Amino acid sequence: MADNKIFVSYRRQDASGEAGRLVDHLQEIYGEESVFLDVETLEAGLDFIQAIEKALNSCKVLIAMIGPHWLNIQDAEGNQRIFNEGDFIRIEISAALKRDIRVIPVLVNGAVMPTADQLPEDLQGLTRRHAQEISSSRWKYDCDQLVAALSKIIEPKPQPVKPTPIPPNSAKQKSWFAKNYLWLLGGLVGLIVLIQLLSLPEEDAIYDDFEENTEWTNGLSQPTEKDSPPAQLPEENPTTTQDNSFQEPSNTTSTEEVFVDEITGYWLLSDPQGNTSTLVFNQYDDSVEFLEYNIYDVEVGEGNGSISGTQLTADYYNSLVQISGKLILNTSNAGGSWVGTISFPTLGTTTNVSMQRINP
Structure with a gap:
């Protein structure tokens, strides 16, 4: 030997x-x-x-x-x-x-x-x-x-070359039109609305004059004294009742939905003890898969799972120690960073982890 x-x-x-x-x-x-x-x-x-x-x-x-x-x-x-x-x-x-x-x-x-x-x-x-x-x-x-x-005494073994992940079709470089079509569409709609406003018929001007001489009270229009005589109150009909109360529109504000960006690429996974590894993700619609590499670019694990809303859940397998675990991450900033836990049921351990993107 x-x-x-x-x-x-x-x-x-x-x-x-x-x-x-x-x-x-x-x-x-x-x-x-x-x-x-x-x-x-x-x-x-x-x-x-x-x-x-x-x-x-x-x-x-x-x-x-x-x-x-x-x-x-x-x-x-x-x-x-x-x-x-x-x-x-x-x-x-x-x-x-x-x-x-x-x-x-x-x-x-x-x-x-x-x-x-x-x-x-x-x-x-x-x-x-x-x-x-x-x-x-x-x-x-x-x-x-x-x-x-x-390493000054014993030469390290050659390290395998880290494979380059193949991005899915959705991760291809977008064209200029694909990146800016929403702005173009918004500008076109605004131009159409402006043309329609400039081409209003003269009858609309009469309605505008009426609005200028009208006082608004609780959402009901009442003509002023100088423009019209006092309105005659209708005779009271004991058999019918009329509800003239004004109903305020409800002011319901929906919670802004957070959309998670494309997760395909390189991410740095770390724990509070300073241990780090690199996760290389591929995303296919809501499903994801990844490979894990240590600091010497040696593949040590893999996993697959899905993204639901702002939560990523994946089954994880560490090939180095041959043990399975569960990775659960959440994001609050559209996928720019993730925090959560990695747990190993057979060991009965759970560790807090965070994940930051390495490449743009």
């Missing part, structure tokens, strides 16, 4: 989640065969000490993930496991130091580097190695710093 592997050492009670997340990230960049996750990678029935020795023979780098409890975890007798000669974490790091393999301490969840007097003699060389920090609040930035250091 080529001497190009990365060995990740960690304690399950201390940094299990961070180790798994980091390994997924490194496998995207360097390939699955280039990352060895401690005893998790071993097949059943193998001697883990022999397997560790064999893995270290093909490794250039050992990443020692150190969390807040890494040093103080105890065995069944209440002794620190790091001082136990059979502790596999001690075996892994000690063997790497003896073979002059590059050892990179990675501090997670606010952990600090142990001092030499806190470690057994064969691990004290670890304190002289420059450490990298990784925190959940700036995970992407910290991982990029670690990858930059690793």
Whole structure:
């Protein structure tokens, strides 16, 4: 096996989640065969000490993930496991130091580097190695710093070329007439109305004079005294009643409808932790489909769904970790930006996300 592997050492009670997340990230960049996750990678029935020795023979780098409890975890007798000669974490790091393999301490969840007097003699060389920090609040930035250091030692695998999405027919470049026909139509209607007003017959002028000499009260026209004599009130008919009350027209204002623009194109999906990916959408009427790419332009997911009003709902599948989820987004500014959630029912997790257009 080529001497190009990365060995990740960690304690399950201390940094299990961070180790798994980091390994997924490194496998995207360097390939699955280039990352060895401690005893998790071993097949059943193998001697883990022999397997560790064999893995270290093909490794250039050992990443020692150190969390807040890494040093103080105890065995069944209440002794620190790091001082136990059979502790596999001690075996892994000690063997790497003896073979002059590059050892990179990675501090997670606010952990600090142990001092030499806190470690057994064969691990004290670890304190002289420059450490990298990784925190959940700036995970992407910290991982990029670690990858930059690793890439000086191990060459990343070639990344596939990102395919160019084929836009639907509705996304073709519109002609000048297609973009401005509403303005042209409005101008034509206005011109017709103006011509009709200028060609009014003379009889309409008589009606205009009548309006000038008429006072309007509560929507009912009453002639003035100088233009006509007082009107004679009709005799009261006891058998009929007349309702002369004026009915105000209702003032009902409809809510302005929001129309969502064409969503075809490139969008940046992000969460509050700073993780981002690129979604490439194609829209066909109310249905949509998309591909997801990570920051290294590797396809990691796909989805399809529909747009109803100002809500986008899509089924999502992450091909990297082989898990399905649900993406629900809403917009309040005609599709310029979207906010919502992505949920994974099998994990029981829901994360707030936002989506901004990358290309116009």
